[in-house]
Amino acid sequence: MQEQEIKKSELKKPCANCGAELKYKPGSDQMKCDYCGYEEFIEQQKNSFEELELEHYLNVVGDNVYTDTISLLNCKNCGANQHVEENYKSLHCVYCGEPLILEESKNESWIVPGAVLPIQFDKNKAREIFKKWVNGIWFAPNKLKKAALDPEGLHGLYVPYWTFDCNLDSKYQGMRGDYYYVSKRVKTSNGYTTVQERRTRWTPASGSVSGFIDDILINASEKKRREIPSKIAHWNLKELVPFNQKYLAGFVTEKYTISLKDGHHESFQRAKDIAYQWIRRDIGGDTQTISHTDIKLSDETFKHILLPVYISSYRYKNKEYHFYINAQTGTISGKRPYSFWKIFFLVISIIIVITLIAFFTK
Numbered sequence: 001m002q003e004q005e006i007k008k009s010e011l012k013k014p015c016a017n018c019g020a021e022l023k024y025k026p027g028s029d030q031m032k033c034d035y036c037g038y039e040e041f042i043e044q045q046k047n048s049f050e051e052l053e054l055e056h057y058l059n060v061v062g063d064n065v066y067t068d069t070i071s072l073l074n075c076k077n078c079g080a081n082q083h084v085e086e087n088y089k090s091l092h093c094v095y096c097g098e099p100l101i102l103e104e105s106k107n108e109s110w111i112v113p114g115a116v117l118p119i120q121f122d123k124n125k126a127r128e129i130f131k132k133w134v135n136g137i138w139f140a141p142n143k144l145k146k147a148a149l150d151p152e153g154l155h156g157l158y159v160p161y162w163t164f165d166c167n168l169d170s171k172y173q174g175m176r177g178d179y180y181y182v183s184k185r186v187k188t189s190n191g192y193t194t195v196q197e198r199r200t201r202w203t204p205a206s207g208s209v210s211g212f213i214d215d216i217l218i219n220a221s222e223k224k225r226r227e228i229p230s231k232i233a234h235w236n237l238k239e240l241v242p243f244n245q246k247y248l249a250g251f252v253t254e255k256y257t258i259s260l261k262d263g264h265h266e267s268f269q270r271a272k273d274i275a276y277q278w279i280r281r282d283i284g285g286d287t288q289t290i291s292h293t294d295i296k297l298s299d300e301t302f303k304h305i306l307l308p309v310y311i312s313s314y315r316y317k318n319k320e321y322h323f324y325i326n327a328q329t330g331t332i333s334g335k336r337p338y339s340f341w342k343i344f345f346l347v348i349s350i351i352i353v354i355t356l357i358a359f360f361t362k
Contacts, residue, residue: 016040023250026119026156026327031246042246052114054164054264054300068112071105072255078320082252094155094252095313096320110255111304115240118247119156119308119327126310126325127154133323133332153313156251156327158306159228160220162263163237166300169210170275170293176205177287200287209278216267220256220304228309229333232326235307239328243306253306260302271297 015022015033022031022040030039073082073091077098082091091100181196215237219228241247258266275295280288308327312334313320323334 021249022246024118024247026122029118031249042244052302054302069107069109072108073100073102073105075100094157094311095322097153097313108255111260113160113243113306114303116158116243116247116306117235117237117240117308117328119158119251121327121330123154123156123310125330126156126327129325129330129332130154130310130312130323155311157309157311158248158251158253159309160254160256161305161307162218162220162256162258162260162267163303163305164213164216164218164264164267164271164300165302166213166216166271166297167210168213168271168275168278168295168297169208170279170295171206171208172279172282172290172294173204173206173292174279174283174288174290175202176283176285177202177289179286205283205288207282209275209282211278213271213274216270218258218263218266218270220258220263221254222257228324231333232309232324232329232331234331235326235328237305240305248306251308256304260304264300264302268297271295 014020015036015038017038018033018036020033020035022033022038024030024042025032025039029042031042032039075082075093075096075098078093078096082094082100091102092098093100177200179198180201181198183194184197185192185194217237219233272295275293276290279290279293283290310325310327312323314323321335323332325332
């Protein structure tokens with residue numbers, strides 16, 4: 001299994017006022033200097049992002065399509081790799097918090113993204129969302145509540161995805177089932193009664209369906225222990241903008257580890273599921289069976305895109321927990337630990353209350 005790879009923005013644009021590094025200002029089209037407050041607009045491309053022809057990449061160029069090189073550091077604890085800017089004297093892994101050794105960096109190549117969905121709010125708001133969520137969960141360890149207040153414990157992260165578009169055509173054969181009911185007399189403890197028994201009338205069905213499938217979204221990173229919860233993995237892709245590295249300044253960017261070829265294979269399975277939905281709708285009736293399909297995809301295109309989240313990692317009793325916030329919608333999710341002692345004392349309190357009630361009601 002390939003290792004998870006992440007990179008930090010390589011762009012280090014100096015402030016025109018004081019010379020410090022400019023960083024992307026979440027929810028805007030600007031870069032901002034944290035030292036003097038100077039702001040600079042990010043110039044937008046006149047043309048929208050391009051859908052790349054999939055067949056050319058798979059058959060002609062293949063998996064060795066790279067247009068940029070980045071330096072990465074490997075985390076000895078969890079296996080994640082991330083890019084480190086030169087001005088960092090020390091850095092910790094965004095996933096598990098372990099120190100990274102700057103001298104052990106290595107060069108990696110990647111396909112430059114075609115589009116990015118910029119982070120929509122800053123770390124302060126993300127921390128407020130995390131803190132509110134932690135305060136609302138029962139039996140959370142006190143250390144977890146302290147972690148929610150740690151300004152260094154939350155990181156903005158761009159996650160890589162492949163998106164696939166195509167025209168789908170499929171011929172099919174199957175059966176249409178229509179429900180009907182017959183009266184049936186059954187014996188009961190009080191005699192006999194009449195019930196309606198459902199049956200299915202089957203008729204042969206065949207035909208074809210076709211249509212355009214837009215943006216089949218495939219996570220382009222190995223999940224391992226860092227799977228993004230499905231609850232937050234929903235973004236409005238209409239707000240994608242053409243890729244500009246300035247949007248990444250000040251944030252961590254994960255590098256894809258699932259190849260374009262493997263991503264395309266998974267997208268075909270998604271397209272197959274969509275085709276079956278269309279076929280069932282075309283057959284109609286109350287239920288359907290599909291005995292044969294001939295699914296063909298044409299005019300396939302793809303994009304490599306980056307989607308935003310905030311991540312916080314927390315270790316409790318030698319186990320890692322990750323919490324994710326959708327950096328567009330503010331939705332939060334994650335696996336949380338439970339405090340054994342809080343649950344223990346609650347159970348003891350309930351037992352004492354029940355015992356006292358029983359004693360005084362005798």
